[in-house]
Amino acid sequence: MRKLLLAFLLSSQVAFGQSLTKPEKGIVQSVQKQMPETMAFLEKVVNINSGTLNIEGVRTVGKLMGDELQKLGFKTEWITLPDSMNRAGHLVATRQGKKGKKLFLIGHLDTVFEKSLPMEPFTRLNDSTASGQGVNDMKGGDVLVIAALKALQTQGLLDDTSITVYFTGDEESSGGPESRRDFIKRAKQCDVALAFETAQGLRTVTTGRRGASSWTLNVKARSGHSSGVFSSLGYGAIYEATRILNEFRRTLSQEQYLTFNPGLIVGGAEVRYDDKTAKAETVGKTNIVAGATLVKGDLRFLGEAQKENARARMREIVDKSLPQTKATITFADGIPSMEPSAANDDLRKLVSKVSEDMGLGPVAAGDPGSRGAGDVSFVAAYLPCLDGLGASGKGAHSIEETMNLKEYPLLIQRTAVLIYRLTR
Structure with missing residues (x-):
């Protein structure tokens, strides 16, 4: 554990770019200090099966994440769906304020690994790689959101912000159009949507997906x-x-x-x-x-x-x-698809500026053909959107699913600073 923590700290030192403000450097420091807690929470939720049809498992993961968001001052609620859908429902966490943009942060609680499949627990393969069911798609992304918000809260920077966190319970196998009605309604009340499906490394984000x-x-x-x-x-x-x-x-x-x-x-x-x-x-x-x-x-x-x-x-x-x-x-x-747009690319430029200020280099738009469909596409017609902001890794939807442990702290830091800039 000490060796892993040292790897996190060493990999995170690059984050202190010369162009970060004093509050932003404080955010980065908070992310670093909280990494042991972040990783322990990630391991806990990965080890709970939450295949889409495992309604109890999805709700259990949602309860754990909702509890964490409540600690950060969010009001949480569970959106139930008709029994005929055979779906668990969705977690929504909100806080209302007057500063900056109104953000809509998207994740999902379910995985493709149903309860009938052999369990692949969270495993640290080495200092740079971890494996487990949904570790990058997308429990790693959900935990990244919570960790970024926690760092902001630690620095007193969530006060008077307007943020909606919406973690769906059936992204991998949707219950149908009715399942996204509330999701779309709430997104329309926001200014920017950020989705945390698997990142394709530090240097690209998703401005369009099929x-x-x-x-x-x-x-x-x-x-x-x-x-x-x-x-x-x-x-x-x-x-x-x-x-x-x-x-x-x-x-x-x-x-x-x-x-x-x-x-x-x-x-x-x-x-x-x-x-x-x-x-x-x-x-x-x-x-x-x-x-x-x-x-x-x-x-x-x-x-x-x-x-x-x-x-x-x-x-x-x-x-x-x-x-x-x-x-x-x-x-x-x-x-539906999420078509690339000038507004989406403007968001990409903001991420790129944060990345460059952190000393990580510019961020480009990824190839839309390299991504499958995702929840962000349901709201792409209504507000500027980005995706691919979550944990980086390989092998999603397979027993070989992994997460890049060295990039994970940097991605959390990048998201936390991005949220800070958007909500000023």
């Missing part, structure tokens, strides 16, 4: 003895689904920022699919022409125009059915 929607392809065909394939029975449902998917790939796969992944395909004489369990069943034989094929996939895009154009072209491909087949495709909206 949206995500889903599609379902259903193919029906004449079924019968396999000797009739290519002639009296036509081509069957599997060949037609193959044609469609290959044409999607051939004609659309090179468009920048656009991807469409068929995540499930099942075909045979009969097909059944359960939306609640995401499980499919089929019955078929090699000597029977397939009468049904089902394909389910996602569509990722940057901007509504790209999404709608892709959907139109996909429909055109689907409509050109092979003989004796009939295919239909349906689309469902999920998370």
Whole structure:
């Protein structure tokens, strides 16, 4: 532990850039002094399973984080959702004041690791790397927010500020549009949104990220003895689904920022699919022409125009059915995209100035195509936004998920100074 603390202190010394003001240097010092407490809290919450469908686990993590925010003078509340959604709800913490910008700070309490999966506890692999479920996506980001606010509170710099902290409970598997109604309403009352999904190092932030929607392809065909394939029975449902998917790939796969992944395909004489369990069943034989094929996939895009154009072209491909087949495709909206904007880039410039004043160098805008969809996109149309401000690391959504321990204190310091400048 002493060795790890020494590594934190050494890595943080660079933060005392010549251009930081006296209050900002005080903020940096507070972050450094509080790192042992910060890491102990991170370990505690990582070791609580909070897969989206583990409602008790999500609420337990939310209670712990809410308690920390209450200590900092925030009023906390739990936003409940209808039982039919099977989602835990959201943590909201607010404080009202008259100084500076009204900030909307975004995180999420859930992870992709459901309770049925083997537990991967928080583990310090070495002085620079820790692993664990959700350690960077995004419990590391949530704890970063709390640590930054704690440093500001220690220096008496949260007084008279207006900050809303909104940690959703179902970012990894949303309960639907109703689940984000309160989220959007509160964001509209603020001036700036900062989201703390995984950082891609110290030198980039996210000014744009793609949206995500889903599609379902259903193919029906004449079924019968396999000797009739290519002639009296036509081509069957599997060949037609193959044609469609290959044409999607051939004609659309090179468009920048656009991807469409068929995540499930099942075909045979009969097909059944359960939306609640995401499980499919089929019955078929090699000597029977397939009468049904089902394909389910996602569509990722940057901007509504790209999404709608892709959907139109996909429909055109689907409509050109092979003989004796009939295919239909349906689309469902999920998370909108966050398009890069001048206002978002102005925020990026503020982060870059903080970084340079800390002696860490400039910060550039990351590639929108390198990010998946995120909660910030629900509010990107209403106020300037940034994302990718959380813990840095690798392997999100996998058993190899890690966090960069050396960059973590610097990212907390950067966020704390940024919040200070925005709320003056």
